[in-house]
Amino acid sequence: MPSSLEELQHLSDKIRLYTLKELENLGFGHYGGSLSIVETLAVLYGGMMKYDPISPKWEERDYFILSKGHGGPALYATLFIKGFFDETFLYSLNKNGTKLPSHPDRLKTPGVDMTTGSLGQGISVATGVALSHKLSNKPNYTFAIVGDGELNEGQCWEAFQFASHHKLSRLIVFIDDNKKQLDGLTKDIIDPIDFGPKFKAFGFYTLKVNGSSVGEIYHAVEKAKTQSDKPVAIILDTIKGQGVPYLEQLESNHHIRPSEQDHQAITTAIKELELRTGVKA
Amino acid sequence: MNSINTSYELDHIEMRQVYANTLLHLAQQNPDIIGLEADLMSAITTNKIIKEIPNQLINCGIMEANMIGVAAGLSLTGKIPYLHTFGQFATRRAYDQLFVSCNYAKLNIKILGSDAGVTAEHNGGTHMVFEDLALTRIIPGATVIEVSDASMLRNLLTQVEKIYGFHYMRTIRKNAVKLYNSDETFEIGKGKVLRDGNDITIIATGIMVAEALQASDMLEAKNINAAVIDLFTLKPIDRELIIHYAEKTNHIVTAENHNIIGGLGSAVAEVLSEHRPTKMKRIGINEQFGQVGKTDYLKEVYGLTKEHIYLQCLEQLDINK
Ligand SMILES: Cc1ncc(C[n+]2csc(CCOP(=O)(O)OP(=O)(O)O)c2C)c(N)n1
Numbered sequence: 001m002p003s004s005l006e007e008l009q010h011l012s013d014k015i016r017l018y019t020l021k022e023l024e025n026l027g028f029g030h031y032g033g034s035l036s037i038v039e040t041l042a043v044l045y046g047g048m049m050k051y052d053p054i055s056p057k058w059e060e061r062d063y064f065i066l067s068k069g070h071g072g073p074a075l076y077a078t079l080f081i082k083g084f085f086d087e088t089f090l091y092s093l094n095k096n097g098t099k100l101p102s103h104p105d106r107l108k109t110p111g112v113d114m115t116t117g118s119l120g121q122g123i124s125v126a127t128g129v130a131l132s133h134k135l136s137n138k139p140n141y142t143f144a145i146v147g148d149g150e151l152n153e154g155q156c157w158e159a160f161q162f163a164s165h166h167k168l169s170r171l172i173v174f175i176d177d178n179k180k181q182l183d184g185l186t187k188d189i190i191d192p193i194d195f196g197p198k199f200k201a202f203g204f205y206t207l208k209v210n211g212s213s214v215g216e217i218y219h220a221v222e223k224a225k226t227q228s229d230k231p232v233a234i235i236l237d238t239i240k241g242q243g244v245p246y247l248e249q250l251e252s253n254h255h256i257r258p259s260e261q262d263h264q265a266i267t268t269a270i271k272e273l274e275l276r277t278g279v280k281a
Numbered sequence: 282m283n284s285i286n287t288s289y290e291l292d293h294i295e296m297r298q299v300y301a302n303t304l305l306h307l308a309q310q311n312p313d314i315i316g317l318e319a320d321l322m323s324a325i326t327t328n329k330i331i332k333e334i335p336n337q338l339i340n341c342g343i344m345e346a347n348m349i350g351v352a353a354g355l356s357l358t359g360k361i362p363y364l365h366t367f368g369q370f371a372t373r374r375a376y377d378q379l380f381v382s383c384n385y386a387k388l389n390i391k392i393l394g395s396d397a398g399v400t401a402e403h404n405g406g407t408h409m410v411f412e413d414l415a416l417t418r419i420i421p422g423a424t425v426i427e428v429s430d431a432s433m434l435r436n437l438l439t440q441v442e443k444i445y446g447f448h449y450m451r452t453i454r455k456n457a458v459k460l461y462n463s464d465e466t467f468e469i470g471k472g473k474v475l476r477d478g479n480d481i482t483i484i485a486t487g488i489m490v491a492e493a494l495q496a497s498d499m500l501e502a503k504n505i506n507a508a509v510i511d512l513f514t515l516k517p518i519d520r521e522l523i524i525h526y527a528e529k530t531n532h533i534v535t536a537e538n539h540n541i542i543g544g545l546g547s548a549v550a551e552v553l554s555e556h557r558p559t560k561m562k563r564i565g566i567n568e569q570f571g572q573v574g575k576t577d578y579l580k581e582v583y584g585l586t587k588e589h590i591y592l593q594c595l596e597q598l599d600i601n602k
């Protein structure tokens with residue numbers, strides 16, 4: 001059963017903490033896009049999704065596909081907290097010979113349902129998973145997160161047409177609308193105009209929430225689960241680098257190799273999160 | 282024979298800076314040159330030149346297949362697109378567009394595929410391209426190049442402006458070992474003999490050229506005289522040069538940061554098996570996918586080192602280590 005909102009907030013703080021610790025341990029990585037999905041992961045892994053860390057391939061689980069694969073570090077922090085693997089494993093991120101690569105790999109990491117990293121592909125796979133469950137009359141949900149930049153890819157919109165045509169109502173797609181892609185603002189590169197009307201026009205049950213609010217995300221998923229004839233799009237209004245004010249304000253925050261100044265700000269954020277979560281340094 | 286640098290030190294300038302600087306220079310001379318990018322400008326540093334050529338450099342967003350179609354449209358109307366993205370997105374991701382819109386339609390398009398092979402480092406298996414040369418090589422009429430240093434990249438980017446057709450150029454993103462002087466000349470379709478030799482010939486491309494030269498130093502210490510060729514053009518291939526060195530040395534070893542199926546090793550084997558059957562060994566990626574790791578580590582994992590070339594040459598010559 002879903003936890004209380006306080007518990008979800010606590011989980012979200014912990015995911016943010018371990019995402020930062022993991023990236024700081026490595027010394028570089030996709031900070032911005034990892035941080036903007038933390039609250040959503042907290043809601044999913046904090047009760048909205050069925051899974052079993054002891055038996056990650058449990059057939060009755062819900063599926064999760066991180067289509068914007070470069071957010072891997074946030075997913076890994078979540079899987080660690082939920083007991084899929086231990087802390088040493090978490091800090092092997094991107095080390096030579098690791099089982100925790102930048103981009104999720106289903107063959108390497110327990111709890112990773114699908115290999116992603118080439119943007120646009122994960123969402124098609126999620127659609128296939130949802131179709132399969134529908135064809136077999138199975139109740140499993142499929143959750144996917146796509147980036148707002150990722151939605152440049154035509155393949156995403158092929159997947160959406162398909163999902164809508166096949167009425168894949170147990171497919172719940174989160175759009176991490178953090179307003180930035182790799183080179184800058186989405187509105188300057190490929191202006192998305194407004195995702196809401198687009199998803200509605202594509203036949204999705206469309207909701208828009210504050211993506212830094214576990215409560216809003218939680219209620220959106222709850223609502224999404226009550227309807228049964230359309231795939232669901234939950235547009236997350238987020239900030240790239242979310243939850244770490246310094247990183248939110250950093251202009252170029254997609255992939256960071258922190259400077260001394262960046263390190264200090266991130267270390268401060270880590271300390272604050274440690275205090276708040278009661279996790280000892 | 283070419284005069285080359287034998288200090289095997291990294292050039293001070295990165296390959297990506299060479300691309301950005303050369304593109305800027307060419308675009309300022311010729312208004313028909315249009316640079317295209319797919320949300321990887323900051324990776325290749327063309328974000329630093331966009332202010333100077335705002336109408337000749339377009340960030341297409343994360344839509345590689347569309348970008349390649351757009352390039353074809355630009356070419357159809359007389360423009361000369363110079364397009365960059367990581368090699369796997371330029372080839373694997375948008376192959377039918379590359380095949381039909383660019384090549385079957387015979388248009389004039391220059392593509393730079395960056396982050397060659399293991400140098401994709403921490404982007405890992407999804408991003409590590411060992412197939413781009415194979416995929417482009419089988420397209421009729423395509424010119425396929427893997428550059429080995431900054432002087433070569435600058436020279437060839439400039440040359441291809443004047444040659445109508447599809448050119449695929451593979452490069453690493455950061456600093457390459459400096460091999461050639463800045464005034465060196467290059468002819469597309471002609472390999473560079475960097476070192477002459479009588480006992481065995483090492484034919485290499487890209488980052489493996491510097492490894493091959495160092496392997497030949499190691500062989501020299503064993504009194505084995507190895508020739509080294511930088512065969513930067515995979516297509517059209519320098520058939521005469523390959524046959525000449527097969528005749529001269531009787532043994533050929535190829536070394537590439539790419540799958541041995543379809544790349545340099547295959548290309549050389551195709552020439553030799555038809556024209557001058559020769560015992561050879563192919564060093565490169567063999568039935569494996571990429572993975573994350575530092576370049577030096579990955580070079581060890583996949584056998585892309587001077588030591589491995591050295592040992593393979595000894596084995597080829599039946600000499601005990
Ligand atoms: C097909 C493909 N093209 C390019 C890239 C390189 N790349 C990785 S992340 C990224 C930007 C993604 O932007 P967005 O989806 O908005 O992610 P976020 O802002 O959440 O980090 C790009 C271009 C890729 N991984 N896959």
Ligand SMILES: [Mg+2]
Binds near residue numbers: 181240
């Ligand atoms: Mg984004």
